[in-house]
Structures are given as C-alpha cells and as structure tokens.
Amino acid sequence: MAHIHLGEGTFPVWALVLWTLLGTGLISAVVYRVRKGGIETHQIALAGIGAAASFAVFQLNIPIWGGIHMNLTGLVGILAGPLLGALIALVVNIFSAALGHGAVGLLGANTIVNASEAIVAYYAFKALQGMDWDVFPSASSAATLGLSAGAFIMGAIIVVSGVNGSALPRGDLTIAVAGLVGLNLGVAVVEGLLTGLIVQFLASVRPDLVGLVDRDGREDAAGVTA
Template identity: 30%
Template sequence: MHVCEGVLGWPVLAAGGAVAAAGVAIGLRRMQVEDTPKTAMLAAVFFVASLVHVPFGPGSVHLILNGLAGIVLGWAAFPALAVALFLQAVLFQFGGLAVLGVNTVVMALPGVAAYYVFRALYGTGRGPMCVFVLAGVLAAGTVLCSGLLLTGALAWGGRAFLRVAGGIVTTHMPVLVADGLVTGAAAVFLLKVRPDVLPPSRRESRR
C-alpha cells in the first residue's frame, strides 16, 4: 500500500520524512551489525512476497505482509521496509523517492505496533490456534492502520482526497482478509519450525 508521486503537499512529505528518518535511525541502532545480512534477507523476502498474487474472490490480490514484517523484525522493520520501498521506487517506480518517507511510515509504523502487541499477548496462549488468531488479527489490523495513515496523509491535502482515500481503503479490504489469513498460517509455521524467529514474550525476555 503506497501513495504515488505528485499527490502529497510539502507538510505531509516533511512530516513523513522526519518520522521515517527517526524510525530508521532507531531501527538501525537496535540492529546489531552482524544482523545486517539477515535483515537484508528478510527485507528481500518481504519484497518478493509483495509480488505474490493470491486468488481471492473473482480476482486476485497481492500481499503486503507488513504485519508479519513487524512481528518478525520489530524496530528493524523500519530500515528493512524503507530499503524495500526505496528499491521498488528505483526499480519499478512503485511509490517514489519524494514520497519514500510517507510510504515508509505508512507501512512500518503499524508493523512496529503489531510487534509490541504480539509480544504482550504471545505468552497468554501457546497453541497453534492462539498464534494463528493473534498473528492473523494483528496482520489485518496492521493493514487497516496503514490504510488509516494513508487516509490521514491524503486528507491533509484537502477534503476532496477523502473520497480518493476511501476508494483506496475499500479496494484494500480483500487484501486485509488475505493478509491476515496468510500471516496467521505463516506464524503457525514459524512456531512449529523455528519458534526463535517469533519475538520472545515479555515474560520470557524478563527471565
């Protein structure tokens, strides 16, 4: 989910750039140097996954997976998604360089929020079903929050853009459902195969 070049005015671009720069700085500071290749690999996974089309209803939707990125990466989701968006802008002109900050915030900020909610609630139930529901609901919520952030960014430019934003959010409703279900399944898979990829619950990290 991203906004194209030319649509936003300078106050939004400046605010988005500032918040994105702060997020990327925090993410880079928390990321160990040895984790750089791993984070790059995960950024590449999310880049590739965003090109995957899933049959949905009569058509197909593409995945966003920023909820999963947030849950797996935490604050490192900011630099990882910023890099993925930068490459999408340079290679395919999806999004753009001037709106890179806004797009990064729209994608990564709800993801980081999902990370903290996941950590807080993860310890309460360990069964696959609990993880499926938790990750699925969080992923759907992340996509919804991204849509709301995008709406806010567009609405800053004038009330007429609310209709545009409404159109974008409505068309993303199937994405929200597909993203939630796919993320839930992916989280269950990770729980069974590599549980250390999922963030430790708060209780565990205190121990």
C-alpha cells in the same frame, strides 16, 4: 500492503517536507535504539530474508484503484521485531521507488505507513501471546491489525496533504480515499491469514524465530525490541 502509489509532484511541497522530516525522525530514532541495544547475528539473517521476501511480494501489483498488493510487513514485524522491521520498510521502499513503484519524494510518507504496520503487528502479537492466544490466531490478528493501521495512516496522509491538480474538494477526496482504505482493509485480512499460517509453521519447526523459545532460553528472540 498499504502504499501511496502517487507519482512525483502529486503532493504539495510542504507535505513532502513534512512527511520526509517525520520519516527521517522515525528512522533516526530506530537506528539510535538499534545501535544502543545491538543486533544478534540471527536477527541480521532474519532481517535480510524478510527484506527480500517483502520486496519480492511488494512488486506483485494488482491494478485496482491505484494499485493494491501484499508486502508482508506484518510478518516482518513479528519475526524481525519493530526496529529492524521499520528499517526493512525503509529499504523495501527505497528499492521499490527506484523501480518506479511509488514516487521517490514519498519515501518518508511510505516509510511511515509501512514501518507502522511492522511495529503494530509486533506489539499486537506479543500482547496476544501474553494473553495465551494460540499462534495462528495471534499472528493473523496481529498482522491484520498492523496492516489496518497502515491503511488508515496512508489514507490520513493523502487527505491531509491533498493532491496537486485534483478537482475534487477535500470532502470528496476523503470519500474517495475512504474507499481505497476499505479495499486495503479487505486485503489486510487475506494477508493476515497468510501471515498466521506462515508463523504457525515456523513455530512448529523453529519456535525461537517467533520468540516462543529463545536460543539461550530467554524470551523475545524475534528481534530487537523497543
């Protein structure tokens, strides 16, 4: 949902280096936890399906204020878990950048944005389920929270980095970015409702996919946890 659509050379070099290092650090930590905890076969299948669905929806861009779209990262986080969700965010961004959807140099920044959506959505869903919320409100609220977090992180990255060649003072840039963040928050609500409907349906036919009933009778079958 939130995504930095700016082209190559938009961010100064120091910002590209900073976000690339932070993104690399995040993915390295995720890979370490995945290797340490292992992955079950059904989790790999969920990750593949989630990556394909996210990538397909991701390419449907609405050309408003730099471009807005859905990407199902909240749903991916809820189903695949925070670690695999972060890896899916990386894969989707790599393929999207290869198609010109966002600069290659912004892979680190965009991975941070989208991985945060999956991570926040997963833990919010688990927390709300622990409070005995029904599936639909917990999934829709969790996805909305995750996507909202991504929108704010996206805005912060742009404001902190600045935009090469922009005549806007930092204060005016902040106002402009705030408008973009607000627009993405509106889309987050829509995508959150859609996520809630999907998770509610899956819970009715395959509750193990959303962590309600594990294949072995244990909890947390939705994905690798942190």
